[in-house]
Amino acid sequence: MAVSAERSDTGAIVHRTMVEADVAAVVAIEQSAYTFPWPEGIFRDCIRVGYLCRVLVAPEGIVGYGLVAMGAGEMHLLNICVHAHCRGQGLARRLLVWLLDEAHQTGNGYAFLEVRPSNHAAIQLYDSLGFRQVGVRAGYYQATDGREDAQVYRMDLDVWAMARAKRPLLRGT
Numbered sequence: 001m002a003v004s005a006e007r008s009d010t011g012a013i014v015h016r017t018m019v020e021a022d023v024a025a026v027v028a029i030e031q032s033a034y035t036f037p038w039p040e041g042i043f044r045d046c047i048r049v050g051y052l053c054r055v056l057v058a059p060e061g062i063v064g065y066g067l068v069a070m071g072a073g074e075m076h077l078l079n080i081c082v083h084a085h086c087r088g089q090g091l092a093r094r095l096l097v098w099l100l101d102e103a104h105q106t107g108n109g110y111a112f113l114e115v116r117p118s119n120h121a122a123i124q125l126y127d128s129l130g131f132r133q134v135g136v137r138a139g140y141y142q143a144t145d146g147r148e149d150a151q152v153y154r155m156d157l158d159v160w161a162m163a164r165a166k167r168p169l170l171r172g173t
């Protein structure tokens with residue numbers, strides 16, 4: 001699937017580049033979704049330094065977002081989140097597919113991410129798209145009772161692109 005760098009439509013939901021004016025709505029979702037949400041400044045910094053920052057926009061407004069850092073031939077998924085009222089509809093899958101396609105099309109070879117072992121929904125999502133665990137970062141995350149490890153997942157984006165060529169319309173995209 002060819003993906004516009006700026007905007008792509010899927011039914012009533014579009015994704016587009018996150019801009020400063022989106023940050024308040026993004027932070028509201030972030031605060032409702034995480035026990036330890038990112039502060040607003042991190043989103044502004046990600047936009048300022050030119051990371052791949054996307055929002056999912058429904059007719060009623062922003063319903064999700066994803067942020068990716070790219071460098072040295074690798075993409076790093078920093079955050080992906082869907083508003084609780086809109087989960088279970090394939091939106092995170094669509095957004096991640098778009099981000100992976102874009103990372104591959106701009107010459108990146110691998111995708112990396114960290115996830116809490118307790119985050120079963122996210123792990124299912126990453127597994128289902130072909131990410132595989134390659135390591136653990138001990139005590140990476142703040143937790144209510146101290147620290148929580150991160151599981152590190154990786155995907156070969158050339159393998160991803162070959163799978164996409166065979167199956168251009170991945171379920172939910």
Ligand SMILES: CC(C)(COP(=O)(O)OP(=O)(O)OC[C@H]1O[C@@H](n2cnc3c(N)ncnc32)[C@H](O)[C@@H]1OP(=O)(O)O)[C@@H](O)C(=O)NCCC(=O)NCCS
Pocket residue numbers: 033034079080081082083086087088089090091092093094114115116119120121122124125126128
């Ligand atoms: C993780 C998250 C982004 C998934 O968003 P979503 O839009 O509901 O996910 P989708 O509907 O696209 O689901 C895609 C796949 O994810 C997995 N998944 C999603 N929700 C799940 C759940 N509650 N339990 C188990 N698996 C789940 C499934 O594999 C699903 O595929 P399926 O529907 O074919 O079974 C969402 O739960 C969220 O925003 N969580 C809070 C923020 C967060 O934890 N982000 C990840 C940080 S690493």
